[in-house]
Amino acid sequence: MQIILAGCEYSGTTTLGLELQKWATNKLGLAPQYHDHWKIPEISCYPPGLPSATLTESDKNHILSLSPKLKEMIQRQSIIYHMPDKIDDSDFIYIGFHYEDTVYCDRYFSYGGETEVQGGSRTNYSRILEQKLLSGAPDIIVIHVTCNSETIKKRMESDPHPYQIIKPQDIDEVLNNFEYEFNKSLLSPLKLDTTNKAITQSTNELIKLVESALSENDKIRIQAHKLFEEINK
C-alpha cells in the first residue's frame, strides 16, 4: 500500500494521514512507513530501528536561514532519497512529498522557479519525479486533500502551526496552485474535500477512496490478514 496525501497546509493532510496509518496498520497487520517532513524547516527523517534525533529549535532556525540553493538541494535530494523502488515494495504513507515542494518552493523559499538550474522549474521537474514514481510504485494512490479558504483560515487561527508556511493573504492562490499541480499530475490523483467536515467523516471518506483504488495485491493482503486474524482468535 503506497499512498501520497497532499494539499494546502491546514487542509488536513497530517491529521488524515495519521488516521489512515492506523487504518492501514489494522488492515495489513503491519504499519506502513510514515513520512511527513517536506515542509521546511521540518525535514528530518530517520529510518525505523536506527538511532535518531530530533531537530532542535536552533536546528530549525538554522535550516530556515540556509540559502535558497542549499534548501533546494536538500529538498531535491530528500525526495529522491524517498523515491520508491520496484524491488522494495514496502508500504508507505507520504504527506506532501513533491507536491508540497513544488507549490511552496518558489513562493516561500526562493528556489524552483522558472530560472531554477537544478532540474528546471519544479512544476516541470515534478513530472519527471512522477515518471520515477510510476516506475517504482506503479500502484501508488494519490489523494489531493483540499477544503475552502474559509476553513483554512479558521484552522489557521484556532490551531496555528509552529512553522507555518502559508500566509493568510495567499490562501486562495496556494489552493489554486495545488489544484494546478494535481491537474497536471501523471499519478491520477483522487480528491477529498474536508470543508466543514469532522475528522471522522473525512477519515471515512478517505478510507473509501483508498479502498476504491487498492491494487489487487493489497486487496488480497487485506483479506489474508483478516482470515489470519480470525484463525488466530
Added chain:
Amino acid sequence: MQLLFIGCEYSGTTTLSRKFDEWLTETIGDQGMGYHDHWKIPEISGHPPHETSVTILTEEEEQQVYKASPTVKELLMRYALYYHSPQGPQPIGTGSARVGYYFDELIYAPRYYGYGGEGELGDRRIEANKIETILSKYAPDLVLILVTCSPETIIHRKKTNPHRNEVVPEQDILLILDRFQEEFNNSKIKNKITIDTTSDTIGQSVKKLAKKIEPYLSHEDRLKLLLNQLKQ
C-alpha cells in the same frame, strides 16, 4: 565506466580523477562523465569540471553548512549519499566518477563532523553497507580505486598547496591513510585497484591507472575505444 576514487585528503583523488577523465575522453571518447566530488563538508555541492559554477556554494553558504549542527549535517549528507547512488539499473554506457562518496563519510564523519560512528546517529557503517548493496545490484562493474601515498608526501602537498577547507589535521594523517586502506580491504566491491602517487607525476599516475583499468573495461568501452581510434 563507473569509477569510485577514494583516499586520504591530499593523496591525489581529485587530481587523478580529473586527469583520468580527460584521458578517457581522449582515448575512449566518453564525453565528460557524471562527476561527483563533493563529499567533504562544507564543499557539498557543484560538479566541476563539467558544470558551470552556478551550483558551487559561495563562502557564505559554506559557512552555513559548517555551522549546522551534527544532526543537520548528518541529514544533509545522508540525503546526498542516496541521491547520488544508482536508483535502478543503469543504461548501458553510463559513465560516472565519484570521489570520496560514502568512504569519506564513513571515515571523516565520526571523527570530524560529530555523527555517523558505530551506534550513533546516522551510523555510517550501516549506510555504507546499504549503499554497497545498491551498487552491487545496479552498478556491479563499478571499479573502486584507492589512491594512496606516503605520509611525507601528504605533509608536503598540504604545505605547498593547502585546501581551503582542510579536513585532515597533520597528526591524523597516518591514521586516516590506514583507515582508507582498511575500508578498501573490507569493501564488498569486487573490482579494486590501488594507485600509489608518492613518487609519480600526474601523467605517470594516469598511465598506471589506464593500464590497471583495462581488465575492467566493459564490452561497450572496448567498442568505443576501437571506434574512437578509427576516427583519429
